[in-house]
Amino acid sequence: MNTQLIEKVYEEVRRKIASGEIKANDIEKTVKELAKCENESKVKNEIIEVKEVKKEGKFMQAPGLTEFVGTGIGDTIGLVIANIDSALHAAMGIDKKFHSIGIIGARTGAGPQIMAADEAVKATNTEIVSIELPRDTKGGAGHGCLIIFGAEDVSDARRAVEVTLKELPRTFGDVYGNDAGHLEMQYSARASLAIEKAFGAPVGKAFGLVIGAPAAIGVMMADTAVKTANVEIVAYSSPSKGTSHSNEVILAITGDSGAVRQAVIAGREVGKKLLNALGDEPTSTTEPYI
Amino acid sequence: MNTQLIEKVYEEVRRKIASGEIKANDIEKTVKELAKCENESKVKNEIIEVKEVKKEGKFMQAPGLTEFVGTGIGDTIGLVIANIDSALHAAMGIDKKFHSIGIIGARTGAGPQIMAADEAVKATNTEIVSIELPRDTKGGAGHGCLIIFGAEDVSDARRAVEVTLKELPRTFGDVYGNDAGHLEMQYSARASLAIEKAFGAPVGKAFGLVIGAPAAIGVMMADTAVKTANVEIVAYSSPSKGTSHSNEVILAITGDSGAVRQAVIAGREVGKKLLNALGDEPTSTTEPYI
Amino acid sequence: MNTQLIEKVYEEVRRKIASGEIKANDIEKTVKELAKCENESKVKNEIIEVKEVKKEGKFMQAPGLTEFVGTGIGDTIGLVIANIDSALHAAMGIDKKFHSIGIIGARTGAGPQIMAADEAVKATNTEIVSIELPRDTKGGAGHGCLIIFGAEDVSDARRAVEVTLKELPRTFGDVYGNDAGHLEMQYSARASLAIEKAFGAPVGKAFGLVIGAPAAIGVMMADTAVKTANVEIVAYSSPSKGTSHSNEVILAITGDSGAVRQAVIAGREVGKKLLNALGDEPTSTTEPYI
Structure with missing residues (x-):
């Protein structure tokens, strides 16, 4: 490959870091952004447009089934x-x-x-x-x-x-991700049969889910959640128990609805801080709802 | 994406290989990079070409073992x-x-x-x-x-x-993929011992395989396949049973050779439509054989 | 993150592409190379610098926990x-x-x-x-x-x-990777309780680890390692036994410290040759220590 070009770009980047024109952190982010092929927001708009178009049925390959x-x-x-x-x-x-x-x-x-x-x-x-x-x-x-x-x-x-x-x-809404991992929080004021089937949680009671990946972050989130409010642990899953060898810790809790909500939020806040220590600021996939 | 640009770059790359300026290994890497960002089918052909070059032993890092x-x-x-x-x-x-x-x-x-x-x-x-x-x-x-x-x-x-x-x-030949998942169909007029070992299918009889990922697509393909012709289910595997937690449904069937072939083809057609609803049109890795 | 900066870099890149000063392909490749920490040692140093800066707390999103x-x-x-x-x-x-x-x-x-x-x-x-x-x-x-x-x-x-x-x-240091897979070798003159817990190896004795992915390469490395020196097999793990369905063969050995070291090195050399047959030359993540 054109080593000289790499060298040139690299030198320019180094110069700008040295001169304080850009911060090292920013550059790391920038090359990651570029590596994804293009300016994020632009491409995101593109993708949203495409999805919109798809919804309108213009180009979508409707399966006709x-x-x-x-x-x-x-x-x-x-x-x-x-x-x-x-x-x-x-x-x-x-x-x-x-x-x-x-x-x-x-x-x-x-x-x-x-x-x-x-x-x-x-x-x-x-x-x-x-x-x-x-x-x-x-x-x-x-x-x-x-x-x-x-x-x-x-x-x-x-x-x-x-x-x-x-x-x-x-x-x-409360699924957050960055390059290093992801967090997921869920809350229901009244669990029904899907939650019961998946996690063994009692039907009709408030239910909360606190997930962190890599799993180490999930351990910390789980500890924070259960210390924050008076909730009951329904299930604790880790890479070798209760997951399909995923790199997650999954805490499922039940209890009084206010307590469950409070515990979930506390887990979320510590998770966001820890995931941020490994990469960019984790952002919601859509809009937080808890 | 800009097809002319790919064309141009490819020509230059080809020239450089011919002149010995760069090695085939490097080129494969480049086309893989492109494959992640650019015109799918074209680049796929490129990769096949590069592999052909490798087979000829010109640039391969022969391990000498x-x-x-x-x-x-x-x-x-x-x-x-x-x-x-x-x-x-x-x-x-x-x-x-x-x-x-x-x-x-x-x-x-x-x-x-x-x-x-x-x-x-x-x-x-x-x-x-x-x-x-x-x-x-x-x-x-x-x-x-x-x-x-x-x-x-x-x-x-x-x-x-x-x-x-x-x-x-x-x-x-009947492995199809896009960004969202993959499909795989296999057919043998006469199964032998590897198929028996892997799927428990009877030796000497016709055998067919219908696979869809994500698994939801595989369920639909399986239903279509078994409804299409008079075949017998040898095995039905899903993420928590018979796979290594892969996101696939795998249907293995046996029966009369014509029926097996017909069932596999029917599964393939519905699978291609559904996978297309999640992404680009799925294309064969090489050339379909069924 | 600094969106303006990304915008600026992106604009510059776009300008250079437009003026023909650089080709889109090269830039894409370049940033990818950089992102992958390539131009290996140079960028690695840069990243270490960045991490150092992070450690000094200048830019790091210190979790404050x-x-x-x-x-x-x-x-x-x-x-x-x-x-x-x-x-x-x-x-x-x-x-x-x-x-x-x-x-x-x-x-x-x-x-x-x-x-x-x-x-x-x-x-x-x-x-x-x-x-x-x-x-x-x-x-x-x-x-x-x-x-x-x-x-x-x-x-x-x-x-x-x-x-x-x-x-x-x-x-x-003895983790090597390329696009096709990875190799890992480990050696300890005196195993302690973490090695015992993970692999069942005897505490206080020399211990070695020989890992190849895809698993086929690991089989070959394992055979080479045990033939090279008089070592004892502690554990042999493969995709369906002893791993979490990873695509690895993991050989754990014990014995006389010289023999273990010799066996591990022999496994490493054959592994590097084989992985190179599938892709680029595998390189150490940091600095080899065995």
């Missing part, structure tokens, strides 16, 4: 099968009473989709058949997901998938 | 050990009758390597000792692989590895 | 909790006698952190409570880690974390 419901953040896809094949039905271990299934799958995220699915089961006549958590996030430290709703009627299954997709922008 | 057999798509490497160390032999749990082993390992792909190895065991006097599936694909949603052939004679082991590497361009 | 100890290579973070919450204490399964814990977590690397932690337990009044190995390395083929030290006194826990972080530049 009645089974397709929609897509969402984190490469989430929502599908529905009106009458699942009986042999596959058996192989998947689905209860015989469900002819129809709704499917939510994603590359990035499990918590946001589970919390959204929890709203969906509240709002529809469906049950959660299964929640599976691949080790994914496209090279990140966490999970993807595969969530299956069972329904006796296909319109119920479709509605559950629609509600889930609609909730995702909210439930991604 | 008698154990080295060759490399292939997906960072696949083929090796052979004439007399494996006896203590290691025991630690690996290999049958004592095999002094020699052939080794196929890869970062990306398990199905293509298993299908290729199946042809190898048909063609040589070897057995499949083990097939292991790491969660890999370099940040993607699937597996890598480690396949070990046992042989009494080193020339048999070497031949098995050679046949496997030679089959790879074909067995990667 | 007494629990924060420091950071290191591989997105390693070191933390300490003086009095871990009693409910969390139980959920984590920590021995009651430890009120204080030290925490080492990382996205990339398990071996380097374990070897460093081994020095830490030698040097401090702490015990290894747990070592967990997520499947991570940010899209690579290996592990991250979560190591917890137990101590009766917080100053001991802090000291253990400090020693671990300080040892990391050394223990990353």
Whole structure:
């Protein structure tokens, strides 16, 4: 490769650091930004535009399948099968009473989709058949997901998938990331069956989720959360227990709604500080909701 | 992106290779860089060309080891050990009758390597000792692989590895990918011992594989495949069952050869439509063979 | 971050591309090279400088938490909790006698952190409570880690974390990588309790680690290592046994210190040749120490 060019750019960068014209920290950030090919905000606008266009159906490769419901953040896809094949039905271990299934799958995220699915089961006549958590996030430290709703009627299954997709922008609100890892906080004033299935939390009570990656940050967040308010630990998962070998600590808590909310927020604040010590300031994927 | 620019850069690069100014190794790196940011299909062809150059042995960093057999798509490497160390032999749990082993390992792909190895065991006097599936694909949603052939004679082991590497361009033919995930279809008119070892499929019968990632797409592909033709499910794997927590659904089917082929093709078509709803049009890694 | 600065750099780059002074491709490559810390030693120094500056507290986003100890290579973070919450204490399964814990977590690397932690337990009044190995390395083929030290006194826990972080530049010395995979070698003249906990190796004896990814390369390195010198196999791990489905073969050996060292070096040399057959020449993360 053109070593001289690299040298030249490098020298210029060094000069500017030396002269105080730019700060070393900024440069590190700058090259990372550039390395991603382009000016962030520009490209982000581009991406948003493209997504908008897609939504308008101009360029989107609409699959033209009645089974397709929609897509969402984190490469989430929502599908529905009106009458699942009986042999596959058996192989998947689905209860015989469900002819129809709704499917939510994603590359990035499990918590946001589970919390959204929890709203969906509240709002529809469906049950959660299964929640599976691949080790994914496209090279990140966490999970993807595969969530299956069972329904006796296909319109119920479709509605559950629609509600889930609609909730995702909210439930991604307290997912924060940077180059070094991610944080996720979730809160529900009243847990329903998806949360029960995924974490064993009591239905009808307030529920909170505090996740940090790399896992060391999650340990610290968990300790902070449970010390902050009078909450009960529902589950504590770590790389070798309760996760699919993801680099996360996942704390699930229950209790009085005010206490749960307070604990989650305390975990979030310490997590943001620690993740920032490893990289850029972690920012919300959408808009914080807790 | 600016196709003319790619064209121009490529021409210059080609010129420099010809003149010996830069090495093929460097070039491969460059096109990979481009592949991350630029016109997909074009660059993919570029990469194949570069690999072709490598095969001709012009620029390759030949390891100079008698154990080295060759490399292939997906960072696949083929090796052979004439007399494996006896203590290691025991630690690996290999049958004592095999002094020699052939080794196929890869970062990306398990199905293509298993299908290729199946042809190898048909063609040589070897057995499949083990097939292991790491969660890999370099940040993607699937597996890598480690396949070990046992042989009494080193020339048999070497031949098995050679046949496997030679089959790879074909067995990667129905592997499709885009930024959001991947699809894989495989078909064999007559399954042999590698397919039996990996999926429990009956030897001598037609065999088909239908894989979708993210897993939600795989569920839909599986349902379509089994509804299309009269086939039997050999195995159904999902993130928490039968995979190494990969974000895939893997359907293995057997039956009449025409039916298996028809089912696999039907799964492929629905998979391509769904993956396209999450990203660019999925394209074959090499040339479709089914 | 300084958006104006990014804007400025971007504008300059754009200008130079427009004027033909530099080609878009070259710039893209250049910043990527820089971002990857290439033009290796030069940029490495720069980054070390940046880190030094960070340490001086000039630009670092110091978390302002007494629990924060420091950071290191591989997105390693070191933390300490003086009095871990009693409910969390139980959920984590920590021995009651430890009120204080030290925490080492990382996205990339398990071996380097374990070897460093081994020095830490030698040097401090702490015990290894747990070592967990997520499947991570940010899209690579290996592990991250979560190591917890137990101590009766917080100053001991802090000291253990400090020693671990300080040892990391050394223990990353025989970690080699390229685009296709990685190699790791470790050597200790006298194994202590962290090595015993992680690999089951005998305390007080020489210990060696030989790791190759993709796993096929690790098989070959393992065979070479054990054939080279009279060593004993402590553990042999592969994608489906002893790893978190990582694409590695991990050989742990013990024996006479000279023999272990010789075996490790032999494994390293064959590994470097094989990994080079799949990509660029593998280079040390810091400085080789074995």
